[in-house]
Amino acid sequence: xxxxxxxxxxxxxxxxxxxxxxxxxxxxxxxxxxxxxxxxxxxxxxxxxxxxxxxxxxxxxxxxxxxxxxxxxxxxxxxxxxxxxxxxxxxxxxxxxxxxxxxxxxxxxxxxxxxxxxxxxxxxxxxxxxxxxxxxxxxxxxxxxxxxxxxxxxxxxxxxxxxxxxxxxxxxxxxxxxxxxxxxxxxxxxxxxxxxxxxxxxxxxxxxxxxxxxxxxxxxxxxxxxxxxxxxxxxxxxxxxxxxxxxxxxxxxxxxxxxxxxxxxxxxxxxxxxxxxxxxxxxxxxxxxxxxxxxxx
DNA sequence: AAAACAGACAACCGCTCATGA
DNA sequence: CTCATGAGCGGTTGTCTGTTT
Numbered sequence: 023x024x025x026x027x028x029x030x031x032x033x034x035x036x037x038x039x040x041x042x043x044x045x046x047x048x049x050x051x052x053x054x055x056x057x058x059x060x061x062x063x064x065x066x067x068x069x070x071x072x073x074x075x076x077x078x079x080x081x082x083x084x085x086x087x088x089x090x091x092x093x094x095x096x097x098x099x100x101x102x103x104x105x106x107x108x109x110x111x112x113x114x115x116x117x118x119x120x121x122x123x124x125x126x127x128x129x130x131x132x133x134x135x136x137x138x139x140x141x142x143x144x145x146x147x148x149x150x151x152x153x154x155x156x157x158x159x160x161x162x163x164x165x166x167x168x169x170x171x172x173x174x175x176x177x178x179x180x181x182x183x184x185x186x187x188x189x190x191x192x193x194x195x196x197x198x199x200x201x202x203x204x205x206x207x208x209x210x211x212x213x214x215x216x217x218x219x220x221x222x223x224x225x226x227x228x229x230x231x232x233x234x235x236x237x238x239x240x241x242x243x244x245x246x247x248x249x250x251x252x253x254x255x256x257x258x259x260x261x262x263x264x265x266x267x268x269x270x271x272x273x274x275x276x277x278x279x280x281x282x283x284x285x286x287x288x289x290x291x292x293x294x295x296x297x298x299x300x301x302x303x304x305x306x307x308x309x310x311x312x313x314x315x316x317x318x319x
Numbered sequence: 320a321a322a323a324c325a326g327a328c329a330a331c332c333g334c335t336c337a338t339g340a
Numbered sequence: 341c342t343c344a345t346g347a348g349c350g351g352t353t354g355t356c357t358g359t360t361t
Contacts (some may be wrong), residue, residue: 042330042331042354043329043330043331043354043355044329044330044354044355044356045329045330063346063347064346065346065347066345066347076348077331078347079331079332079347079348080330082347082348083329083330083331084329084330086348087329088328088329108321115350115351116349116350117349117350118349118350119349122352129348129349129350130328130329130330130350131328131329133350133351134327134328135327135328137327137328137351138326138327138328139327277338311361
């Protein structure tokens with residue numbers, strides 16, 4: 023990690039003469055034109071090359087979240103919303119991972135939509151947006167009220183989520199004991215990364231095809247082997263029920279994987295534990311995502 | 320009519336990770 | 341191996357717009 027005190031800290035937009043705030047249509051056009059001509063990348067130097075008084079980060083963000091042709095604008099459709107809910111239940115706040123599964127939508131957009139709409143919606147339905155479980159129906163004496171509050175939820179949350187607090191989950195390596203599970207996962211999945219297709223784990227197998235395997239362990243955590251597996255895994259999830267009516271006829275090589283003869287595990291079992299994804303899983307997903315980005319974006 | 324407030328979304332910041340020298 | 345750098349992620353803040361007082 024970069025040491026902020028090393029003197030090499032990148033000031034990014036703090037430089038004088040660097041514009042901040044909302045983009046103007048003129049700036050948008052300059053950026054779009056430039057990227058169409060020269061392509062993406064080299065964000066740090068792009069502003070200078072393109073003639074923009076912005077930092078590279080800002081340019082990248084603007085392009086990724088707004089200007090790219092494949093970015094879909096407009097309202098989130100009901101089926102998209104359903105998918106977001108479903109994926110969030112599985113993945114937690116891994117917005118980019120979720121976004122990677124929703125064509126045309128960006129992580130930022132989904133994050134915003136979650137925070138402004140879905141989170142509140144779930145709360146109004148008596149569902150904890152973090153755990154996707156019912157909010158404490160009968161607050162016991164030990165429970166402090168108001169687990170509507172995102173922050174307080176972390177203290178009163180009965181679920182096994184090892185990272186109740188998004189901030190701490192990010193800044194600190196999680197030390198909760200339930201993480202040992204993912205430590206295991208991490209060591210076994212991430213190291214060999216894309217080249218191993220087989221894992222021996224106990225737990226019940228979901229039946230991914232060929233040489234891939236994904237499991238729901240006895241603790242109900244999803245365990246995946248590599249990015250392809252993970253990808254297929256999510257595919258199966260997506261195609262499971264969300265688009266019934268839209269895509270159900272669409273043949274999908276990995277269809278039925280997630281809900282084999284075991285019933286709809288997503289609706290019942292997977293829900294809670296997956297929110298407990300830890301830093302290790304995060305790391306795993308990151309690696310997934312890095313590859314995804316190139317495919318999807 | 321205007322000030323205050325609230326919601327929605329765009330943008331920024333700090334951080335981690337991957338990669339290459 | 342270490343270090344520098346680019347890229348990307350997720351939380352948070354800023355700004356705009358619509359609504360309420």
